[in-house]
Amino acid sequence: MSIIKVSGTSRTSAVAGAIAGVFRENKRAEVQAIGAIAVNQAIKALALAKGYLKEDGYEIIFTPEFVDVEIDGKIRTAIKFIVELR
């Protein structure tokens, strides 16, 4: 299962659609964001995706965790949201 990577310029509705699509397929999704703007976009997308999936009868929850990722040879701290059924 691929991780959905969110940037500060990601469109919220597009990310929400991706989250809902991956969740329907796998009953789980992972969403990763680095930096305040990207985290904010991710949260908005998660709130939207929660609504989409509720219409399908899924009640989802998310758990944030810190992960270190290497970008251009530098270690940065990302926030990863695990999306699961309640």
Add this chain to the structure above:
Amino acid sequence: MSIIKVSGTSRTSAVAGAIAGVFRENKRAEVQAIGAIAVNQAIKALALAKGYLKEDGYEIIFTPEFVDVEIDGKIRTAIKFIVELR
């Protein structure tokens, strides 16, 4: 139960302590943030609080929702995180 309001200048560890404290008391907490920087601070605090509360034997989950709040006579959209036991 009071809502924990997070701003962009809130200290993450202080917010995390407040979340853990309110949760221990009420088995529920509400955290509100407006704007990308504040949402990012809130998420970091929630991830830290999750760790604190795990040590106490609580597995917490959070659900984000959009709420409209009035600030200085203007309506702004905040994100509210409901913290509950899994």
